[in-house]
Amino acid sequence: MCDPESGICEIPTNKISSAESSLIKSDKKPVKIIYYTDPICSSCWGIEPQLRKLKLEYGNNIEVEYRMGGLLPNWSYNSGGISKPSDVAHHWDEVSVYYDMPIDGNVWLEDPLNSSYPPSIAFKAAQMQDNEKAILFLREIREMVFLQKKNITKWEHLELAGKKVGLDIVKLKTDYEGKAKELFEEDLKLGRELGVRGFPTMFFTDTTGQKEMVYGSKPYSTFESTLLKLFPTATKTSYDKTWNAVFSKYNSLTAKEFSELTGTPRNESEKYLDDLTAKGQLEKLTTKNGAMWTLKNTSR
Numbered sequence: 001m002c003d004p005e006s007g008i009c010e011i012p013t014n015k016i017s018s019a020e021s022s023l024i025k026s027d028k029k030p031v032k033i034i035y036y037t038d039p040i041c042s043s044c045w046g047i048e049p050q051l052r053k054l055k056l057e058y059g060n061n062i063e064v065e066y067r068m069g070g071l072l073p074n075w076s077y078n079s080g081g082i083s084k085p086s087d088v089a090h091h092w093d094e095v096s097v098y099y100d101m102p103i104d105g106n107v108w109l110e111d112p113l114n115s116s117y118p119p120s121i122a123f124k125a126a127q128m129q130d131n132e133k134a135i136l137f138l139r140e141i142r143e144m145v146f147l148q149k150k151n152i153t154k155w156e157h158l159e160l161a162g163k164k165v166g167l168d169i170v171k172l173k174t175d176y177e178g179k180a181k182e183l184f185e186e187d188l189k190l191g192r193e194l195g196v197r198g199f200p201t202m203f204f205t206d207t208t209g210q211k212e213m214v215y216g217s218k219p220y221s222t223f224e225s226t227l228l229k230l231f232p233t234a235t236k237t238s239y240d241k242t243w244n245a246v247f248s249k250y251n252s253l254t255a256k257e258f259s260e261l262t263g264t265p266r267n268e269s270e271k272y273l274d275d276l277t278a279k280g281q282l283e284k285l286t287t288k289n290g291a292m293w294t295l296k297n298t299s300r
Contacts, residue, residue, distance in 0.1 A: 002041065002042045002043050002091065002095055004043070004046075004094065004095045004098035004099065004217075005098075006216050007043050007046065007047075007200075007216035007217025007218060008043055008198040008199070008200075008215065008216040008217070009038065009041045009042065009043045009044070009071055009198055009199045009200075010197060010198035011069065011070065011071060011196075011197060011198060011199075024194070024203060024205050024209070024211070025205050025206070025207060025208065025209035026063065026205055026206055026207050027207065028063050029060075029061055029062055029063045030061050030062075030206060030207065030230075030231045030234065031061055031062045031063075031204055031205065031206055031227055031230055031231050031234070032062070032063050032064075032065060032204075032205050032206075033062055033063070033064045033065065033202050033203065033204055033205075034065050034067055034194075034202070034203040034205070035051075035064055035065065035066050035067065035200065035201075035202050036067050036068075036069045036187075036191055036194075036196045036199055036200065036201040036202070036203075037066060037067070037068065037069060037138075037199050037200055038068060038069050038070065038071035038072075038116050038120060038199050039068075039116055039119040039120060039123065039138065039141050039142060039145065039152060040071060040072060040113065040116045040119070040145055040152075041069075041071055041199040041200065042091075042092055042095045042096075042099070042103055042146075043095070043099075043198075043199060043200055043216065043217045044199050044200045045099070045101055045103065045142055045146055046095070046098075046099030046101055046217045047200055047217045047218070048101065048139075048254075048257060049101075049220075049254070049256050049257040049259075049260035049261070050218070050219070050220040050223055050260065051064075051223075052250055052257060052260070052261060053220055053260050053261055054220070054223050054224065054227070056237065056239045056249065056261065057224075057236045057237055057239070058224075058227060058234055058236065058237070059237065060235070060237060061227070061231060061234040061235070062227065066123070066127070066134070066135065066138065067187045067190065067191065068120035068121075068123060068124060068184055068187045068188075069120075069187070069188070069191050069196055069199050069201075070116065070117065070120065070184075070187075070188050070191070071116045071199060072113070072115055072116040072117075073115060073117060074114060074115050075114060085108040085109075085112030085113070086108060086109060086112075087108075088105065088108040088112075089105035089106060089107075089108035089109050090105060091105065092104070092105030092108065092146075093105040093288075093289060096289040096290065097289065099217065099256075100255075100256045100266070100290070101146075101254055101256055101290065102146065102147055102254055102287045102289050102290030102291060102292055103146045103147070103287075103289055103290075104146065104147060104149055104287045104288055104289055106149055106288075107145060107149040107150070107151065110149055111149065111150070111151040112151070113145070113151050113152065113153050114153060115153060117184070118152075118153040118158070119141050119145075119152040119153060119158065120184055120187075121176055121180045121181055121184045122137075122141070122158045122162075122172070122176050122180070123137060123138050123141075124175075124180040124181075124183040124184045124187070125172050125173075125175035125176040125179075125180035126138075126162065126165075126167055126172060127183070128171075128175050128179065128180060128183070129167055129168060129171060129172065129175075130167070133165045133166055133167055136165040137161055137162060137165050137167065139252070140161035140164055140165060141157070141158065141161050143252065143292065144157055144161065147285060147287050147292055148285075155173070155176075158172075158176070159172075159173070198215070198216070200214075200215075200216065200217065201213065201214075201215050201216075202214045202215075202223070202226075204226050204227060204229075204230050205230070206230045206231060210230060212226045212229055212230055214226050220260065241261065241262045241263055242262075243258075243262065243272070243273075243276060243281075244281075246258070246261045246262055247282070247293075247294075247295045248295075251294055251295055252292055252293065252294045253273075253292065253293055253294075254290065254291070254292050254293075255269045255270040255273060255290070255291065255293075256269075258272070258273060258293070270291075273291075273293045276293070277293065280296060281295075281296060282294065282295060282296055283295075283296050
């Protein structure tokens with residue numbers, strides 16, 4: 001059950017953190033963020049604007065390590081009144097408005113997912129090839145399920161997403177059917193040890209193993225202040241906020257993301273993007289609960 005007010009998609013409670021800090025301390029950049037997420041977590045989709053901005057402003061100081069949390073093992077349990085796919089449909093339509101991010105819940109009526117494990121394992125397979133492409137892959141399958149009503153447990157959709165971001169599909173399938181399952185199990189095990197009980201959960205750690213946690217969907221200032229608490233001398237990168245510059249960084253943007261990344265007032269961002277679409281610069285995908293824009297005639 002994902003509660004928009006708390007900004008959390010919860011799973012059955014894990015025990016409190018017992019993982020060795022050496023497992024999660026930063027070793028490449030001043031701060032490592034271990035991000036526990038799930039491909040179908042609507043609260044995680046809700047923080048995409050904040051996370052994308054954090055990467056642009058503080059990418060020199062942080063490394064983000066994506067871990068899969070296993071939100072929906074199967075439908076054999078009842079969580080917060082969600083006991084069957086059709087329960088999710090209305091819920092997704094509600095949280096879409098709350099997070100101001102386009103989500104079409106009708107996938108749960110038209111082609112419902114039986115688990116979030118297959119796309120999670122596919123993400124681990126993508127990670128085995130290329131971490132940056134894996135993050136693009138995760139974004140692709142999220143767009144598929146949240147906006148295009150695609151059942152991302154099906155290999156045909158995972159394959160299409162993999163091709164779009166430039167992954168080796170033969171290797172992806174081999175790893176998906178093999179080693180990636182073990183890596184997913186390792187993510188679940190570490191999640192239990194860290195006491196992850198919902199998504200998004202972000203552990204900010206420094207090079208000494210000091211740890212701060214942000215739990216749930218929070219405003220940008222929360223993520224920024226957590227980073228600065230661990231690394232007060234972090235320097236904010238000034239980046240180009242013109243529309244073509246942000247679209248060159250992120251091929252697809254919602255109106256909320258565009259507003260967050262460019263500083264355009266939210267009540268003006270949609271019109272701005274629509275004007276660019278009318279001029280032939282962008283393509284618009286409209287859903288019943290909002291839209292997403294992509295650069296025209298480009299691949300990622």
